[in-house]
Amino acid sequence: MLGFSDTWVFIGYALTVCCTLFCLAYGIINWRKGITEKDGDYREEIRWEKEEIELIEKLP
Amino acid sequence: MFYLITFTFVYLAITVYFSYLGYKKTTTVSDYLLAGRQVHPVVMALSYGSTYISTSAVIGFGGISALYGFSLTWLTFLNILVGVWIAFVVFGKRTRKMGKALDAHTFPELLGRRYESRFIQGFAGFVILVFMPLYTAAVLIGISRFIEVYMKIPFSTAFLAFLLITACYVIWGGLKGVLYTSAFQGVIMVVVMIGIGVSTYSSVGGIVPGHAALSKLTYLLPENLKAMGHSGFTSMPTGGSSLWWYVITTMIMGVGIGVIGQPQLSVRFMTLKSDRELNRSIPFTALFIIFTTGIAFAVGALTNVFFYGRFGQLSIQAVSGNVDKIIPLFIDIFYPQWFVALFLVTLMAAAMSANSSQFHAIGTSLSRDIFEQALLRGRSVAETTIVTRVGIVFSIFATLIIGLLLPESIVAIATAFFFSLCGATFIPAYLFALYWKRATKAGAKASILCGFFLSLLWMLLVHEQESKAIGLARYLFSSDSLLGHPWNMIDPQVIALPVSFVVFCAVSYFSQPVKTETIESAFRHI
Numbered sequence: 183m184l185g186f187s188d189t190w191v192f193i194g195y196a197l198t199v200c201c202t203l204f205c206l207a208y209g210i211i212n213w214r215k216g217i218t219e220k221d222g223d224y225r226e227e228i229r230w231e232k233e234e235i236e237l238i239e240k241l242p
Numbered sequence: 243m244f245y246l247i248t249f250t251f252v253y254l255a256i257t258v259y260f261s262y263l264g265y266k267k268t269t270t271v272s273d274y275l276l277a278g279r280q281v282h283p284v285v286m287a288l289s290y291g292s293t294y295i296s297t298s299a300v301i302g303f304g305g306i307s308a309l310y311g312f313s314l315t316w317l318t319f320l321n322i323l324v325g326v327w328i329a330f331v332v333f334g335k336r337t338r339k340m341g342k343a344l345d346a347h348t349f350p351e352l353l354g355r356r357y358e359s360r361f362i363q364g365f366a367g368f369v370i371l372v373f374m375p376l377y378t379a380a381v382l383i384g385i386s387r388f389i390e391v392y393m394k395i396p397f398s399t400a401f402l403a404f405l406l407i408t409a410c411y412v413i414w415g416g417l418k419g420v421l422y423t424s425a426f427q428g429v430i431m432v433v434v435m436i437g438i439g440v441s442t443y444s445s446v447g448g449i450v451p452g453h454a455a456l457s458k459l460t461y462l463l464p465e466n467l468k469a470m471g472h473s474g475f476t477s478m479p480t481g482g483s484s485l486w487w488y489v490i491t492t493m494i495m496g497v498g499i500g501v502i503g504q505p506q507l508s509v510r511f512m513t514l515k516s517d518r519e520l521n522r523s524i525p526f527t528a529l530f531i532i533f534t535t536g537i538a539f540a541v542g543a544l545t546n547v548f549f550y551g552r553f554g555q556l557s558i559q560a561v562s563g564n565v566d567k568i569i570p571l572f573i574d575i576f577y578p579q580w581f582v583a584l585f586l587v588t589l590m591a592a593a594m595s596a597n598s599s600q601f602h603a604i605g606t607s608l609s610r611d612i613f614e615q616a617l618l619r620g621r622s623v624a625e626t627t628i629v630t631r632v633g634i635v636f637s638i639f640a641t642l643i644i645g646l647l648l649p650e651s652i653v654a655i656a657t658a659f660f661f662s663l664c665g666a667t668f669i670p671a672y673l674f675a676l677y678w679k680r681a682t683k684a685g686a687k688a689s690i691l692c693g694f695f696l697s698l699l700w701m702l703l704v705h706e707q708e709s710k711a712i713g714l715a716r717y718l719f720s721s722d723s724l725l726g727h728p729w730n731m732i733d734p735q736v737i738a739l740p741v742s743f744v745v746f747c748a749v750s751y752f753s754q755p756v757k758t759e760t761i762e763s764a765f766r767h768i
Binding site for chain 1: 474478512
């Protein structure tokens, strides 16, 4: 098993690769999804961004 | 030295440029609206990844991997499953929406506004202010160990010098435009780590021969490690042994699960404009993690093959027991000088990107969460700027003192401590804030306090790794731990997290819910 002496290490190794592939697939499948926002979000974006800039300004 | 000066100069020049560029881009709201200030998914992924993965992962956990072997692969798995997919999909999407709806800008502020509690915001800020410097110190120790080995100077000199560089970077603009600089730092990390991974595996003859060569070194294990349950570099520790509990609950679960409660990471989700950007970032972040931690842990374990081939001894023996020196020594001995200099710049990038986010979190915790909300009851005053600076100067000094006081082989342990503490303290309140409308202020308060104090008590009186060093348990009860095996090896988070979950549900069930208007406002985009 890939030179490992323990099945559990092999499973961990394999799951790491599988999980990365799963994340790749998830990103590709949902590449165009999630753009629709509800009403009012735009105004919130402005408010939030203004506040964020003020917060950044206070940093050294 | 020529390579080091050249690479450092180029690196710093580009970092300063990106820092300026990022800052300039955030100065006008119209820029944001017109140009979109759309964070490219790759930028978001690199930025999140380089904040998440620091010198602590490469030097600290790489060294731990050299000691305990490929069992740390499970941590890479959790880094991707929990630290990427669950963090982005389960937590990130709702954090972004709720953060905007409640106009929250820090992690404590999100919790405080969701539960209508200044106490929660202030207390969460307090936890960050007091305990994050430990993690900051761990990150700096990581790079300082490398400088110590590479430049043959004392550790304290290396630590002081690099802290000074980081302090200058943070004070003169390092915190502004963090997104772009950390993305650039992330690129360097990925490229160099891939180089190390490919060269290491090809030097040992490939993946399977490399692992097989490592398996053959099991007989060299010191007797004390075997007695603790170490059964080889390509095996998990013996089930139920003290080492098994330590590796699984502290090294793997402590960081693997605790990442959800990391304040400097969760705020990243709020900077995104839509779920689409989040979805697109997931593959790149996963690749970033596997190329950095995955390679660091694998190379860490394989260092044993190199040290055995050259010196006839295991990595841990080659560094006289200081785990944090294994990766630095390995790179210094087995790579050409130009690459060693490049690796040092990589560590610089890893340390700076993590540190700037940490100092950002500490500074805003003191000014916004503790000073403005908890002490001034929500009033914003001009003095906040001074308080933020005080907070950052405080954290730099705290990092300095902690870094010089901490013992050897501490990088991974200190990191796991902070992740574990944050996990037990914040995860239930954070999860229920996003998913359970019936979650109450009293439930959140009780859960946060319970998670925090139970973790601390467990560390002081039961978990032998800390209780032995602190000595309170011995002073009070004439024993290093109040409970025997396996309890003395089980990480505080494994105990405190389930308890704080139960406390949250029980107290919420019997207490008044948060006002309907607040709930409606918080969940209006979800």
